[in-house]
Amino acid sequence: MFRFLTAGESHGQCLATIIEGLPSGIKIDINKINTDLARRQQGYGRGGRMKIETDKADILSGVRFGETIGDPITIRINNKDWSNWEERMSVFGNVAGAKVTAARPGHADLIGSQKYNREDIRDILERASARETATRVAVGAIAKCLLSACGIEIRSHVTNIGGVKVNPKNIDYTILKGSRVESELNCCDKIAEAKMKDAIDQAKKNGDTLGGVFEIVVFNTIPGLGSHIQWDRRLDAKLASALMSIQAIKGVEVGEGFEFANLPGSQSHDEMFYNANRNVYRKTNHAGGIEGGMSNGEPIVIKAVMKPIPTLMRPLASVDINSKEEVKANTERSDVCAVSAASVVGEAMTAIVLAELLIEKFGGDNICDLKAAIDHYIARINR
Numbered sequence: 001m002f003r004f005l006t007a008g009e010s011h012g013q014c015l016a017t018i019i020e021g022l023p024s025g026i027k028i029d030i031n032k033i034n035t036d037l038a039r040r041q042q043g044y045g046r047g048g049r050m051k052i053e054t055d056k057a058d059i060l061s062g063v064r065f066g067e068t069i070g071d072p073i074t075i076r077i078n079n080k081d082w083s084n085w086e087e088r089m090s091v092f093g094n095v096a097g098a099k100v101t102a103a104r105p106g107h108a109d110l111i112g113s114q115k116y117n118r119e120d121i122r123d124i125l126e127r128a129s130a131r132e133t134a135t136r137v138a139v140g141a142i143a144k145c146l147l148s149a150c151g152i153e154i155r156s157h158v159t160n161i162g163g164v165k166v167n168p169k170n171i172d173y174t175i176l177k178g179s180r181v182e183s184e185l186n187c188c189d190k191i192a193e194a195k196m197k198d199a200i201d202q203a204k205k206n207g208d209t210l211g212g213v214f215e216i217v218v219f220n221t222i223p224g225l226g227s228h229i230q231w232d233r234r235l236d237a238k239l240a241s242a243l244m245s246i247q248a249i250k251g252v253e254v255g256e257g258f259e260f261a262n263l264p265g266s267q268s269h270d271e272m273f274y275n276a277n278r279n280v281y282r283k284t285n286h287a288g289g290i291e292g293g294m295s296n297g298e299p300i301v302i303k304a305v306m307k308p309i310p311t312l313m314r315p316l317a318s319v320d321i322n323s324k325e326e327v328k329a330n331t332e333r334s335d336v337c338a339v340s341a342a343s344v345v346g347e348a349m350t351a352i353v354l355a356e357l358l359i360e361k362f363g364g365d366n367i368c369d370l371k372a373a374i375d376h377y378i379a380r381i382n383r
């Protein structure tokens with residue numbers, strides 16, 4: 001079973017993860033892991049913290065001479081900001097500094113402090129922070145090494161920032177299919193991207209924040225990942241859950257998604273054709289590559305929506321968690337918009353789900369047996 005846990009506070013010493021259940025023999029490219037970590041840090045509209053950090057994965061176990069050996073993989077990512085927080089985040093010290101008590105609407109602050117019985121919201125926000133997603137991107141990059149070895153490639157792009165949408169006609173899909181989208185907002189429509197940046201500038205000027213939408217596309221999928229047999233084995237359910245687990249993601253669509261409500265059946269389903277070279281094939285992909293809870297071999301297409309960042313420099317009305325006084329919400333250094341960063345996390349979570357299902361279906365001891373099982377299966381279903 002492929003699984004992992006993450007640990008670490010946003011301003012603590014480091015983030016860490018232990019990954020278990022990956023086959024031996026996966027070639028691990030540390031540059032790819034660090035490139036994804038850097039991509040997650042980028043994006044127009046990010047705050048001051050990203051100027052401090054340069055995230056790098058330190059692999060402490062489970063990889064030898066660049067290959068997985070089947071052992072648990074431990075990864076550490078240091079927080080450079082720790083040096084500015086050492087006293088306030090000390091494990092046994094007592095120099096806590098001023099308590100954070102003005103809960104931010106839209107963050108974990110209020111309910112987290114109540115549930116965990118803490119008088120300082122910092123005890124909650126440190127772990128609720130999306131800083132934790134750096135570890136998920138490292139795990140996802142390792143999962144991508146396995147998927148790439150099986151021909152599967154995952155890409156993402158931003159399609160909407162604060163209501164500024166890409167024009168589907170301007171999306172350059174060759175860029176998306178390439179090794180990665182090299183743009184400040186991870187956007188394939190240059191015209192829309194310029195307007196998105198203006199919208200972010202305007203929001204910043206107003207002490208406001210923006211959310212948006214990103215799309216994940218998985219190319220060269222293997223048909224039959226997931227299952228129709230049980231609710232918790234469905235691929236669409238697993239992907240939705242994984243994407244919804246990213247901080248601030250509030251909705252997920254598969255294929256046409258909510259647009260299905262406006263379409264008749266005749267325009268919703270992907271007709272099947274046959275020729276000897278291509279076997280059974282489709283001319284459309286409304287389903288987004290998933291039917292009956294299983295990948296059907298077409299590209300998997302999923303969208304996720306991110307709500308606007310909750311920390312506002314023009315703060316919203318709030319209540320002090322201890323005195324119950326009506327106050328303005330806490331303002332901390334913060335991002336104005338982080339949709340492009342979230343899209344990189346979305347790729348990682350997608351990679352993690354697909355790697356889990358690949359291992360479940362084809363075996364997880366070593367990559368050699370796994371690839372042989374895939375070859376056998378593909379040959380059988382294409383007979």
Ligand SMILES: Cc1cc2nc3c(=O)[nH]c(=O)nc-3n(C[C@H](O)[C@H](O)[C@H](O)COP(=O)(O)O)c2cc1C
Pocket residue numbers: 047106107108128129130133246247248249307309310311333334335336338341342345
């Ligand atoms: C990549 C990324 C960066 C984020 N940056 C910030 C930030 O700078 N300030 C902030 O208040 N929230 C930020 N968020 C959102 C909060 O982490 C999130 O809204 C909060 O944890 C509450 O969780 P919920 O929105 O899922 O309810 C970010 C989220 C992501 C995915």
Ligand SMILES: C=C(O[C@@H]1CC(C(=O)O)=C[C@@H](OP(=O)(O)O)[C@H]1O)C(=O)O
Pocket residue numbers: 010047048049050128129130131132134247332333334335
């Ligand atoms: C640190 C990261 O994002 C953070 C996510 C975050 C939040 O509340 O989610 C709040 C901010 O934290 P800070 O107050 O330290 O600037 C972001 O910078 C990161 O993405 O690596």
